[in-house]
Amino acid sequence: MNILDGKQTASAIKAEIAEEVTQMIERGERAPHLVAILVGHDGGSESYVANKVKACEACGFNSSLLRFNDDITEQQLLDEIKKLNEDADVDGFIVQLPLPKHINEQKVTDAIDFRKDVDGFHPINVGRLSIGLPGFRSATPAGIMDLIERYGIETKGKHAVVLGRSNIVGKPIATLLMQKAQPGDCTVTVCHSSTRNIKEICREADIIVAALGRPGFVTEDMVKPGAVVIDVGTTRVPDASRKSGFRLCGDVDFDNVAPKCSYITPVPGGVGPMTICSLMKNTLLARKGIF
Numbered sequence: 056m057n058i059l060d061g062k063q064t065a066s067a068i069k070a071e072i073a074e075e076v077t078q079m080i081e082r083g084e085r086a087p088h089l090v091a092i093l094v095g096h097d098g099g100s101e102s103y104v105a106n107k108v109k110a111c112e113a114c115g116f117n118s119s120l121l122r123f124n125d126d127i128t129e130q131q132l133l134d135e136i137k138k139l140n141e142d143a144d145v146d147g148f149i150v151q152l153p154l155p156k157h158i159n160e161q162k163v164t165d166a167i168d169f170r171k172d173v174d175g176f177h178p179i180n181v182g183r184l185s186i187g188l189p190g191f192r193s194a195t196p197a198g199i200m201d202l203i204e205r206y207g208i209e210t211k212g213k214h215a216v217v218l219g220r221s222n223i224v225g226k227p228i229a230t231l232l233m234q235k236a237q238p239g240d241c242t243v244t245v246c247h248s249s250t251r252n253i254k255e256i257c258r259e260a261d262i263i264v265a266a267l268g269r270p271g272f273v274t275e276d277m278v279k280p281g282a283v284v285i286d287v288g289t290t291r292v293p294d295a296s297r298k299s300g301f302r303l304c305g306d307v308d309f310d311n312v313a314p315k316c317s318y319i320t321p322v323p324g325g326v327g328p329m330t331i332c333s334l335m336k337n338t339l340l341a342r343k344g345i346f
């Protein structure tokens with residue numbers, strides 16, 4: 056069994072990005088600039104955004120954090136997005152989700168100029184990904200594909216089972232795994248809450264991507280010997296022994312599943328760091344211009 060070390064892989068990719076940024080600056084060009092919008096004070100969102108800002112520093116990017124109280128109106132937020140769309144000093148920006156209930160997240164996503172949509176959530180980027188055109192790829196699926204590529208895992212002709220069909224993880228990772236590309240070229244089955252016989256389907260999988268948000272869902276009896284298991288799940292589970300009061304739990308019963316796998320991602324330290332790394336890659340691409 057081999058651990059797919061997202062932390063180490065992400066560090067290596069960030070060092071490569073930093074090297075490229077150093078060369079840009081030496082040529083007299085401006086460093087990439089990422090802006091993050093944070094609405095309200097959700098603990099999870101605060102820490103995700105703090106990690107993104109830290110990653111910008113590691114890559115030599117400029118970063119700005121725009122904070123708004125959770126009583127900001129939808130129109131005020133849309134006005135802020137318009138300003139960022141028009142600001143030539145901003146290469147890319149993200150609006151950290153979730154947003155307060157009175158704000159329509161889809162409306163906000165649609166308002167972002169797709170050329171600055173480094174999260175890859177805008178319908179134009181989703182559509183371009185779907186038909187294999189260059190664009191911003193959704194950060195978590197892109198990070199998973201990078202991890203697979205960097206570890207030289209053969210995917211061609213393999214049966215990949217994706218657990219979950221969300222717009223930000225399940226659907227785009229299924230799309231990437233089925234693309235005629237390397238990595239890619241898989242036969243993909245997508246499972247969700249209405250799927251029957253999930254256990255049987257998983258047992259047929261060469262590659263399992265678990266993105267459900269159900270701690271420990273994938274058990275040892277669901278995994279074929281030698282399978283590759285990618286655990287996207289990050290559920291906060293109360294843990295009084297931790298300073299934070301919680302620990303992150305994946306969707307895979309790691310201790311019992313790991314011995315059966317050829318490769319497996321840990322939680323934390325697997326997909327999470329790769330996600331942030333993809334955001335950095337997208338921001339660099341935005342600076343260089345990909346459309």
Ligand code: NAP
Pocket residue numbers: 195218219220221222223224225246247248249250266267268269287288289290326327328330
């Ligand atoms: P989501 O939007 O809640 O989607 C969950 C999906 O899982 C849905 O498609 C749902 O089916 C399916 N599902 C839930 N329970 C199921 C069950 N018992 N059996 C079969 N299918 C079930 O979640 P998400 O945004 O994709 O995130 C999934 C997990 O990944 C969460 O833990 C999240 O925190 C984590 N995540 C991690 C990263 C990272 O960087 N590490 C990034 C994004 C998300 P229906 O569609 O039928 O409801």
